[in-house]
Amino acid sequence: MRTVTKQEILSLLPRRRADANKGEFGTVAAVAGSMAYRGAAALCVEAALRSGAGLVCLASVEPVVQLTLSRTPECCALPCRTDGDGGILAADAAAVRQRFTERPAVLLAGPGLGPSAGRVLNALLGAGAPWKAAVLDADALNALAAGDLGDFPLLPAATVLTPHPGEAARLLHTSVREVQADRESAVRQLADFYGCVAVLKGAGTLIAAPGQGDEILRNPTGNPGLARGGSGDVLAGMVAALLAQGMKPKDAAACAVWLHGAAADRCAARTSPMTMLPHDILNDLPEVLRG
Numbered sequence: 001m002r003t004v005t006k007q008e009i010l011s012l013l014p015r016r017r018a019d020a021n022k023g024e025f026g027t028v029a030a031v032a033g034s035m036a037y038r039g040a041a042a043l044c045v046e047a048a049l050r051s052g053a054g055l056v057c058l059a060s061v062e063p064v065v066q067l068t069l070s071r072t073p074e075c076c077a078l079p080c081r082t083d084g085d086g087g088i089l090a091a092d093a094a095a096v097r098q099r100f101t102e103r104p105a106v107l108l109a110g111p112g113l114g115p116s117a118g119r120v121l122n123a124l125l126g127a128g129a130p131w132k133a134a135v136l137d138a139d140a141l142n143a144l145a146a147g148d149l150g151d152f153p154l155l156p157a158a159t160v161l162t163p164h165p166g167e168a169a170r171l172l173h174t175s176v177r178e179v180q181a182d183r184e185s186a187v188r189q190l191a192d193f194y195g196c197v198a199v200l201k202g203a204g205t206l207i208a209a210p211g212q213g214d215e216i217l218r219n220p221t222g223n224p225g226l227a228r229g230g231s232g233d234v235l236a237g238m239v240a241a242l243l244a245q246g247m248k249p250k251d252a253a254a255c256a257v258w259l260h261g262a263a264a265d266r267c268a269a270r271t272s273p274m275t276m277l278p279h280d281i282l283n284d285l286p287e288v289l290r291g
Contacts (some may be wrong), residue, residue: 001184001206001216009258010291013057014052014245025054026244028104029131030237031066031096031124033112035086040138040233042068043076043109043278047237048108050282051256053244057105059096061088064112087116093123100130107131107156108240110140118148126154133158133243136196137236138167144194145170158249159196160239162232168200184216197249199239201232205257209250217254221261227271234278235260262288 014025028048033041041064048056049072058068059078068075068090079100080092107129115121117139125131134156136144141163143149161171168186169176171194179186182207190198191208200206207217238260242252266284267276 001214003220004258005253006258006262012247012251012255013289014242014247022054025052025240026246027055027057027100028053028108028237028240028244029057029059029100029105029114030108030111030240031059031088031093031094031113031120032108032110032115033058033060033068034088034116034234035061035063035082036114037112038064038067039230042071043230043233044108044111044237044240046072046200046279046282047234048241048244049074049237050122050285051238051241051259053106053241056241059088059093061086067247078141080186083116083119085115085214087114088120090116090119090123093120097124097129102130104130104132106244107134108137108234108236109119109134111236113139113143115139118146121149125149125156129154129156130174131156133160133240133249135160135162135240135243137162137232141167141171145173145185155194155196158243159194160199160249160253161190161194161196162201162236162239162253163190164198164201166260187216197253199235199253199257201235205261207253207257209248217250219254219257219261221258222264223261223268223273225268225276226261226264226278228278230278231260231264231281234281259285259288 057076081089083089187200187206187208203220238256263284
């Protein structure tokens with residue numbers, strides 16, 4: 001296991017030429033939110049925009065779209081109809097997939113999807129899916145763990161899974177206690193079994209890629225102020241944005257985790273670990289990126 005350094009992370013981040021255009025920084029297609037969980041989409045979308053994606057499109061039910069646009073008008077909207085569970089109608093998710101056939105994007109799926117997640121993901125993924133990479137978080141991970149995508153789901157090759165210990169336990173069909181007792185083993189199993197880069201969140205977040213044995217990265221940044229709902233939505237948006245800019249999955253995950261934690265450390269010093277909120281982290285991200 002190796003602890004990542006500030007110098008390493010800053011050296012990996014994409015650079016912007018003076019004559020660059022938004023097309024060079026990729027597109028994130030965020031499929032997130034439901035009637036019951038509206039804020040998750042707003043958080044992951046803003047994080048993706050603040051982390052450099054050239055374009056971020058949100059596919060969600062109308063109230064979620066309206067909330068997100070009120071916070072970040074830079075987001076493009078793909079309004080979807082609502083199903084019986086208050087989530088995105090699967091047929092509309094399939095239409096979102098078709099929309100990106102000729103313009104491959106990074107799929108960010110899961111935050112706030114609720115019980116509709118399995119149906120939505122089945123419409124988005126599978127043979128011929130246009131995604132050049134994907135980030136699966138929150139309810140997408142629960143659907144994956146429950147087998148809603150089949151025993152051996154066809155995920156994009158450059159997929160990043162971002163579970164907290166509870167989601168990791170469900171994905172590995174074990175207990176949180178066992179995951180926390182040997183986090184290195186758990187993150188390695190996640191990466192190898194699902195064939196994806198795995199980010200096991202928590203104190204000293206761990207990152208592993210499939211088939212890389214003991215090459216596990218440990219993140220040194222972050223604090224207990226991140227232990228509240230919404231922090232993971234921000235991280236998922238950051239990972240997706242870095243993937244959209246062409247970073248390799250493991251590098252994108254490592255950079256996003258480090259930046260997320262470093263911004264949270266500045267936020268905690270500016271406010272306090274008890275009072276800081278996930279959206280506050282984005283206010284401290286610019287200072288971290290300045291080095």
